[in-house]
Ligand SMILES: CSCC[C@H](NC=O)C(=O)O
């Protein structure tokens with residue numbers, strides 16, 4: 001694939017690169033610049049623009065293209081504006097310069113996750129508007145803060161607000177993950193994040209003695225139980241070619257804390273785990289399992305949750321779901337092959353589905369190595385532009401889904 005010279009760059013690519021240069025990087029994203037960028041887009045495209053401050057300094061920007069039949073529920077196109085931090089020394093190019101190499105690869109934090117999608121939505125809407133189309137259903141684009149740190153000051157608050165209700169969303173698209181093959185991955189559910197800290201307390205004393213009932217011994221037991229469970233889930237995934245990563249429960253030990261000196265046996269130690277619980281798990285039984293591992297380790301071992309998502313939802317991927325029918329029909333017509341999966345990580349889709357709005361996680365990026373959150377995150381401009389084509393076909397179909405019982 002060759003790229004055009006800068007003077008011939010496709011204007012959608014130029015806009016994408018402009019957005020990539022806005023430093024909405026955690027932990028201190030420049031949200032003000034992003035909001036101003038989308039307000040400007042609304043102005044240029046002749047779209048409605050609403051700013052909803054869900055928490056001080058956390059604004060959700062909503063761009064609206066009204067449909068011809070306001071009685072129908074709307075299509076929600078969601079994207080988050082923040083991006084994860086970088087390790088600059090590991091990048092071939094400045095991650096906030098949106099450098100394009102001679103082959104057409106654009107290097108930038110957010111190139112895949114998910115600034116591409118925000119601009120692809122906008123450019124598809126622009127094309128359709130320029131061509132003079134109108135569709136029955138209203139299309140809302142929401143640009144939300146805070147997803148990369150859990151969405152608690154973003155979509156989680158927004159879905160509870162009257163402004164969200166007023167959008168009357170019937171169906172949503174949100175982010176997916178790139179696929180290195182010819183196929184496109186589409187996510188119909190997500191694993192639930194459970195962040196668990198196990199704290200063990202025990203007898204302290206001199207480091208030279210055989211102290212009994214130490215915090216470390218008991219913590220070790222819990223760690224062993226949990227890592228044995230991890231191995232079991234890993235084997236289950238490995239041994240069944242039909243299972244994808246998101247269909248089993250994963251866990252990683254991500255933090256160990258405690259201790260003050262080599263020769264002081266500490267009274268407290270803790271271990272933190274990032275669990276991602278598969279949607280078909282019995283959540284109550286699973287929590288009891290965690291508690292019983294703690295109890296089995298001995299007295300004084302407790303657990304607390306830093307995240308505990310309890311509302312997994314599945315968006316049906318069969319023709320009983322008219323949104324899926326419309327989505328998959330377009331993909332079929334365009335000869336795109338789809339791989340429906342459960343999202344291994346957590347996105348804002350979980351908040352959308354939890355308030356009863358069916359959602360698909362879809363980033364139209366095939367033939368692209370998975371580089372989200374990685375060094376040298378990049379996207380080829382041709383793949384980006386193909387994604388605009390795909391939304392240009394998807395939006396008319398979704399915004400023309402005939403009236404549904406749920407619309408009334
Ligand atoms: C559990 S809130 C954190 C959300 C985060 N989302 C994207 O990476 C994730 O770790 O999945």
Ligand SMILES: [Zn+2]
Pocket residue numbers: 080113114147175
């Ligand atoms: Zn993302």
Ligand SMILES: [Zn+2]
Pocket residue numbers: 084113148372373
């Ligand atoms: Zn991310």
